[in-house]
Amino acid sequence: MTPDVSTPKRRRIEPEEPLTLDNSDDYVPYIPVAQRRQQRLEQLANRGYSRSSALNTVNDAEEQEAREDEEREEELRREKARKERTLLEEAQEVHKRKAEEDGKKTTWEKDQEADEKILAAIVNQRKLASDLELAKGILYTESLRSSWRPPRFIRERSEAQHARLREKYHIIVDGEEIPPPIARFSDMKIPAPMLKHLKSKGIVDPTPIQLQGLPTAFAGRDMIGIAFTGSGKTLAFSLPLVMIALEEDAKLPLEKGEGPVGVILCPSRELANQTYENILEWTGAMAAGGYTQLNTLLCIGGISMAEQSHVFNKGLHIVVATPGRLIDMLEKKRFNFESCKYMCMDEADRMIDLGFEDDVRNIMSFFKHQRQTLLFSATMPRKIQDFAQQSLVRPVLVNVGRAGAANLDVLQVVEYVKQEAKMVYLLECLQKTPPPVIIFSENKNEVDDIQEYLLLKGVEAVAIHGSKTQDERQYAIKSFKSGAKDVMVASSVASKGLDFNEIQHVIIFSMPKEIEDYVHQIGRTGRSGKTGIATTFVNMNTPEQTLLDLKYLLMEAGQKVPPFLMSVEDPRAAQGGALKGCPVCGGLGHTISNCPKLEDTQRRTMASHRGNDEGGY
Known part of the structure; x- marks a missing residue:
């Protein structure tokens, strides 16, 4: 049977609207140039x-339109080029502009900028405070109150008189509201x-x-004390602690399990032992009285x-301690x-440089209340001073001479x-x-060799270094x-703070790299x-930079500079600008960019990181 194939129906196609470029009301159809000219x-x-x-006017108008068209096309090309530029090209242009700017700067200015960047990177440290205080955002704004006051005649002196006394003793x-200097022990109410024992x-x-430091400490103020070696710093920070402990015991005697009233931190066992013996002597004199x-x-x-x-x-x-055993x-x-309301760090800059900073923070975490904090040293570079300023409460800086000077x-x-x-x-x-x-020698083996040589020559000699037993x-x-x-x-x-009053001669067998150690x-x-x-x-083994530091230190102290040392030239002198000391170690012969102390610190930090990565128990 043949299938029925029906004829498909035809649909009526509606005529489409004429195509236009724009159906908006403001559409303007294109007019040929000749017609527009006519x-x-x-x-x-x-x-x-x-x-x-009329022809001249039309020609001028057409030329103006042609110029505007060219400018629009040029702007479009530039915009397209800007969009197609890569980040690398932009970075290259930035570097090129910076190079042109740097080319206008002197070498000295470039070095100064580089040093400031390095200093800004290394001073970005957390302030010395307990973990509890940092976590809770506790910030002390007022110094601890003290019952001590200077005598009336001292208080009535003008600030100009105080300034003259300070100037007399350099x-x-x-700081703020600095306590007055006092020139006699008896006027300090000791x-x-x-007084009898000291005499x-x-x-x-x-x-x-002591003239400025003792009144500052007696007044309960946080303090940064800087003075050359052998200037009596131990008495300046120990005597106030003795007086505070006596006052606290008079108010309420301490029983077993209570205390201490104050702690003194030292970087080495020998220095701690020496401070301990001094305090025993002074407390014994007070007990006898x-x-x-x-x-x-x-x-x-x-x-x-x-x-x-x-x-x-x-x-x-009172506790006199090294950080490790104290923790x-x-x-x-x-x-x-x-x-505990009193804490002093002797040789404070060495404490931080020797890697005790984390230990000190750990010790701080055991404090429950505000304490009076004092930092003392003979060499305290600007980096440590800035760090201390952030960590102390309204600190008073007392500086006798330049920090790090001989x-x-x-x-x-x-x-x-x-x-x-x-x-x-x-x-x-x-x-x-x-x-x-x-x-003095920097090498432990050399120390033993020198002692053995002297003993063979009949010289009564002893040796001390870090590998010896206590x-x-x-x-x-x-x-x-x-x-x-x-x-x-x-x-x-043995160079940090140890007191040997009768020493007339020191021989430095091997010159240390860091000028601080030499001082x-x-x-x-x-x-x-x-x-x-x-x-x-x-000799020739001594780095030229160390020789330069030594040269400037001798010149500053008015000492005789030997000809071979005078011939060592400072590469910074030809660059112009003022010669400034290193803010990290205080050396006058170099900048922070080539500081041996900074290099040593970075080397120790890297070594500790490697040790942590290797693991172990």
Whole structure:
């Protein structure tokens, strides 16, 4: 059967609307150029223009339109090019402009900018505060209140009179409401037994750092104390703590398990032990005069705390410690800082430089209340000062001379000695003055070699360095101080704050890279107003930058500069601009960009990071 195929139906197609470019009301159809020109000529003729003037006007109009069209097209091309440019091309242009700007700057200006960038990067540290204070955003704005006040006649003096007294002793101060300087111990209201004891030791008048530092500490103010080695800084920060502890005990005697009232932190065991012995002497003098016998604890590594168990049987007034052992005792809760209101860091810049910064923050976390904080050192560069200013409450800066400057009571002699001739020449140098003499070397093995050589030559010598046991270190210091040994050969461990009053001569066998270490080493002589000699060996092995630091230090102190040292030229001198010292180490012969101390700090940081990455228990 044939399928039925139906015819498809046809649909009617509606006519489409004519195509236009734009259906909007403001659409203007295109008019050919010749027709548009004819229309303009007719319009001008209707206005009374002659044919020649009408032609000129139309030609000018067409030229203007052509120029505008070209400008629009050029702008469109530029816009398209801008959109098509890559980030790399833009970066190249920025670098090119910066290079042109840098080309206009002097080398000195470029170096200054580079140094400022480095300094800004390394000073970005958290302030020294407890974790609780940082977490809660606790910010102290007022200093601790103190019951001490200067005598009325001191308070009634004008600020101009105070300024004249400070100027007389070359004291530079900075801060708000600075306490007045006081030129006599008796006017500081120090108890009679202490005055008698100081007089018996030949200490009659305060040194410049004590003249301004003691009133500042007595007033309860946070303080940054800077003074050259041997200037009496230990008395300036220890005596206020003794007075505070006596006052607190008079209010309410401390019982077993209570205290301490204050803590003194030191970077080395030897310095802590020396401070501890001084405080025992002063507290003993006060007890002999009828005051309470204060209980003082020495908290350092290398000694058994069981030997001081009797100290814990009573209330604890003062703790002298190194950071590691102090943290250990606090974590074991042998004592706490519930009532601690005084904290001093001796050789504060060295504490932070030696990697104790995290330990100090850890110690801060044990404080429950505001405390009076004091930082003391002979060398405190601008970086540490700025850091301290942020961490303390309304601090007073007391500076006797330039931070990092050498003691002017030390005669500095620099001699060029070949490496192989050092040992022989050392014996000649020992003939300059009678014993005792200290010899410094940066290398522990060299320290042992020098001691062995001197013993073979019949010289009574002892050695001290970081690899010695605590008993060996204590024996060396005691035998040297007592006069049983004539010479002590030491690494830099003995250069920080240790007090040997009778030292007339210091020999620096190997010049340290950091000029700060040199300042501390020569400071073992010329202490407490006495004079001394420091002989330094240098040769081709000594870095030129270190020689330059040494040259400027000698010039600043008015010392004789040997010709070979004077011939060392400063590359910065040819660049123009003022020569500034390094803000990290205080050296005058280099900038922060080539500071050996900064390099050493970065090396230690990288080493610690590698150690952490390697893991271990």
